Each structure stands twice: as structure tokens, then as C-alpha cells.
Amino acid sequence: MKEKIITIFVILISDILLLFSLIYLSIIIRTKIFPLFTLNLPVFDHPLGRYLKLIVIHVVVMLYEGAYTKRLTFWDEVRLLWKSIALTGIIALIILFVTKQTESYSRIVILTWLALCFIILPVFRTKIKEILYKLGWNKEKILILGATENGIKFMRAIKAEPTLGYEVVGFVDDKTDLQEIEGIKVFKYEDTIEKYIKQLGIKTIAIAETNNSVQKISNFINKLDIKLNTIFYIPDIRKIPIIGTKIMYFFREEIFAMEFKNNLSQPFNYILKRIMDYFFSLILFILTIPLFIIISILIKLTSRGPIIFSQERIGKGGKSFKCYKFRTMYVDAEKRLQQLLENDSKAKAEWQGKYKLLNDPRVTPLGKLLRKTSLDELPQIFNVLKGEMSLVGPRPVTKEELDKYYKESAELYCLVPPGITGLWQVSGRSNLTYEERVSLDCWYIRNWSLWLDLVILLKTIKVVLKGEGAC
Secondary structure (H helix, E strand, O other): OHHHHHHHHHHHHHHHHHHHHHHHHHHHHHHHHHHHHOOOOOOOOOOHHHHHHHHHHHHHHHHHHOOOOOOOOHHHHHHHHHHHHHHHHHHHHHHHHHOOOHHHOOHHHHHHHHHHHHHHHHHHHHHHHHHHHHOOOOOEEEEEEOOOHHHHHHHHHHHOOHHHOEEEEEEEOOOOOOOEEOOEEEEOOHHHHHHHHHHHOOOEEEEOOOOOOHHHHHHHHHHHHHHOOEEEEOOOOOOOOOOOOEEEEEOOOOEEEEEOOOHHHOHHHHHHHHHHHHHHHHHHHHHHHHHHHHHHHHHHHHOOOOOEEEEEEEOHHHOEEEEEEEOOEOOOHHHHHHHHHHHOHHHHHHHHHHOOOOOOOOEOHHHHHHHHOOHHHOOHHHHHHOOOOEEEOOOOEOHHHHHHHHHHHHHHHOOOOOEEEOOOHHHOHHHOOHHHHHHHHHHHHHOOOHHHHHHHHHHHHHHHHHOOOOO
């Protein structure tokens, strides 16, 4: 408990210091830099102390949102921080309007401060938490009941989220002969789990033993609830929608119902998605006009053939369209592919498994660079502006791929336009098997939300810059 209080205090103080620094920087931008680019803008004195109430408002909002007590994944924390910053801005402007102090404060300073908070606060806070948890402060041990596929995935997910502050110290499973999994010990005898909890100082467990009966799982929870702070239950429900799921309680009958909604079936949601597509695509096109010109010239100088390559793909409603890309292959690409597949059994197996080749003889030297940086997909902006594609969606596929690999999921795939980027691209790209790509596409459609689209777009930037999984 003492460590928890100290951790909260350190994060709170670091937040206040950062917010104070950003106010100071915002005033400098307004008084020293902004006037250089704005004619006839009067320069006023902006005392630092006048804006300190912004910090007070923000901290109160953060406390209300549970920003100092909740253990959140990185993207959940970003969402909470952005929501808190937006609320702070709204509350501050309302207070200034009601108290008739708007003339005493610079809206440019306030808006600059809010913009800096949006960018810097999530990164700064994440690093502070990572440092604290690495030092062992307020780190909580987790014991996973069940060395199942879900249990192992949960363990990997915890490892990939250092800001959660959890540490998996072991599995408990009587049904496996494994003594350890990825360096983590597997304990036996589930009936003595209370002994492990006491010996290891466990305050959190995760139940991933999906083979147990509902009654047995219920007994575990009821028996361990009073000894623990938190119990995670990981059901095997990967093929149903999860994001946005609501729980409806019926107290008299002591049951609850999970409410699943097809978010994309709501016209308002789909309209919002399309507005975001058109808005960001138009901005992206304007910003990348120089790139379009440079790449077009390089393609013409380095190989024979057209600049743009188009191929028929399947879109929303099962309608076909011409998907645009910068040409990255030689004009005799199909001939080169057939020769390779006939003479190289390993390449044939790779092609049949992924529909891609790591060392593709069809690709030009410039094409390899364009693919690695994903610049070959820039012309798909025109597909988005034409309404044939989306910025985020399932991978655009051919009719042959749809029939061969999607099968009963083909109807689900056709519910939305394919995307320039998607969950498949930020989860491994060419390192994935085709079956994994199909699974990710279906998961995305079932769990769609505007927030999920925004997260995928932001993660795409990182993936493209690192060239992860590209070929």
C-alpha cells in the first residue's frame, strides 16, 4: 500500500511539473515566436501564474477519470489522457466565459498548451511509469490459472504492456507436462493454488482454463475473491465482437447478458468513418504531391512499363474495383513467377501459404524500396477519394483469394470497404500466414470503432517507419 501511494504521488508530481513546463513553453511560443509570423498582432504580457489554474483543472479531471489509480494498456491510457485534456480545455473556456475573463487570457496560449499536452503527455507519462515499474515500485504479480493458448497469449500481452505494471510469475495447470513456458514456471496441483498465492505474494490472478466447467470456474472465483485484489477471466470468445460490448444486469434473476452490436451497421457510425476517410486522404494527398512526382520519375527511369499498376480487387458489397499502386514489378512479372514456382519447391510452398514471397524475383530494385516503405500504396488515396476504399479496413483481396481463404467469412469481409492499412498491417504484415490475416480482418470488422481506426493509423506510422514485416 505504501509503494502504491508513493507511485501515485511521483506520477502526480511529474504530471504537474510537465504541465507547468508546457504552459511556460506555450507562453514563449505566443509572445516570442507567434508574432514573427503574424502581422499586426498585439503583444500582451502573459504572467505565468495566471495560467496555473489550467493545471488545477486538469489534475481534478484526471483524478475524476481515475488516471492515478487505474492500470491501463498504452492505448487505453492515451484515450483517457486525450479525453481528460479535451475536458480540461472545455471546462477552462466555460469558466473564463462565465466569469467574463476571456479578455485576460490568450486563447492561443491555452490552445497551444492543449495541443502540446495531446502530443507530449502520453509519451512522458508512459516513460515515467515504465521507469517506476522497472524499479519495482507498485509492481503487481500475476498467477495465471491455465497454461492454455489463451493463458499464454495473456502472458505475452502483459509482457508487451510494461505500463500496466504487472509481472507474470507463473502458471498453474495440472493438464500439461511443461515445466516452464517462455521462462515462466508452470506449477502443478490447482487444488493448492491458495498456497501459491500466499508463498508468492499474489494479489492478482488470471483464469484462462477454458476447459473447466462453469461451476468449477465459479468456485475458483468465489474461493479466491476475498484473498485477492483483482481476478481476470479470459473466456475463449475470439470470434465474437468485444469492443463496445455492454453488460446488462438482471439482479432479481442473478444473471447478466452481454450486448453485442454491429457498429458498422449504424448509418451514423459509417458516415463518420467515411468523413474521416475523405478528410485525411485529401490532406495526405496534398502533403505527398512532391513524393508522387519524384516516385513517378524514378519508376520511369529505372524500368520499362507504366507508372501506376492497377489490379481488380473486391470491395464493399462484393463489387470489384481497380486498386491502384505504384508499379513495383517488371512487365514480365507473371512469367518470372511461374518459372520460380516450377523450379523452387520452397518458394512454391511459401507462395501457397502466404500468397507472397520474401525474395520475389518479379520486384524491381526500386520496387523493393517502395514496398519496404509502403510508398507503393500511396496511389490508393485515389481509391479512397473515389469511395472504393477506406484508410483503415481489411486487406484488399482478389476474387480468387476471397473464395479460397475467406470462405464462410467472405460475406463479413464484404460489409466494409478494404483499407490502405489495417489490423493485418500493424500485426506482422508479411510475417503472418494467410489464415492469420483472414482472422485479423474478421476481428477488425466485428470490433470496429473510430478509436480502433485512429489507433491503427497511429500504429501504421510506426510500422512503416521501421519497415516491420514488409516485403
